[in-house]
Amino acid sequence: MVAGIANGCQQANCALIGGETAEMPGMYAKGDYDLAGFVVGAAERNKLLPDHQKMKTGDPLIALASSGPHSNGFSLIRKVIEISGLNLSDPAPFDQTQTLGQALLTPTRIYVQTLLPLIKAGLVNGLAHITGGGLIENPPRMLPEGLAAEIDHDSWKWPTVFKWLEQTGGISDYEMLRTFNCGIGMLVTVSPEDLSQTLQMLELSGENAFVVGQLQANK
Numbered sequence: 001m002v003a004g005i006a007n008g009c010q011q012a013n014c015a016l017i018g019g020e021t022a023e024m025p026g027m028y029a030k031g032d033y034d035l036a037g038f039v040v041g042a043a044e045r046n047k048l049l050p051d052h053q054k055m056k057t058g059d060p061l062i063a064l065a066s067s068g069p070h071s072n073g074f075s076l077i078r079k080v081i082e083i084s085g086l087n088l089s090d091p092a093p094f095d096q097t098q099t100l101g102q103a104l105l106t107p108t109r110i111y112v113q114t115l116l117p118l119i120k121a122g123l124v125n126g127l128a129h130i131t132g133g134g135l136i137e138n139p140p141r142m143l144p145e146g147l148a149a150e151i152d153h154d155s156w157k158w159p160t161v162f163k164w165l166e167q168t169g170g171i172s173d174y175e176m177l178r179t180f181n182c183g184i185g186m187l188v189t190v191s192p193e194d195l196s197q198t199l200q201m202l203e204l205s206g207e208n209a210f211v212v213g214q215l216q217a218n219k
Contacts, residue, residue: 008110012113013116047119049142050143051126054125056147057215058215059192059215061149061151061189062190062195062212063184063186063188063210064114064187064188065109065184065208065209066130066159067107067108068103068104070131070181073132076169076171080169080171084168088100088101089101093164094160111186113205115188117205118202123190123201124189124190125189126142127187127188129185130186131181133178134176135182139151139187142187142189143215146217147215147217148215148216148217148218149213150214155210158182188209195211
């Protein structure tokens with residue numbers, strides 16, 4: 001577990017500075033454990049994001065691909081597994097090269113190393129990390145009053161894991177988009193004149209990035 005945390009810290013270029021283990025036999029059953037942590041960072045006040053002053057109608061929205069469900073929606077995922085009758089050790093129906101457990105627990109992508117150069121270059125106006133709340137609730141958090149994210153749902157294909165969850169669980173498109181990232185781990189909004197440079201930098205960094213929409217007036 002600590003090795004996994006250390007690996008995540010390396011990906012995010014941050015330090016693991018401490019930890020404490022507490023045994024509470026009256027609180028947890030045998031084999032159970034609870035893990036909690038937090039991250040502290042610093043930023044210059046005049047460089048904080050989002051930059052609402054730069055955002056306007058027509059600004060493009062760039063998506064960065066996710067690696068899977070990341071760390072959200074697992075109450076629903078467990079229910080779908082129950083409905084499917086599969087075990088976590090069974091081959092994933094949507095990917096025979098790995099077990100269902102391996103596919104669903106693919107580590108969450110960390111975008112720090114990809115995004116920092118863009119931020120330092122002044123190209124990013126806003127970021128929306130697609131976590132709990134999915135593509136419905138997260139994008140509005142980066143936007144000023146009067147603007148909304150117009151996302152073209154035909155601009156990318158959902159990874160097969162999400163198609164399997166939707167079909168097996170009989171889940172509506174709206175509920176999928178409200179619960180999961182559906183293939184998009186991060187949304188980036190930039191000014192139109194910076195779109196080409198931003199996509200080029202993302203491509204050079206090895207990122208799977210694509211335009212999925214734009215900002216529009218909030219109706």
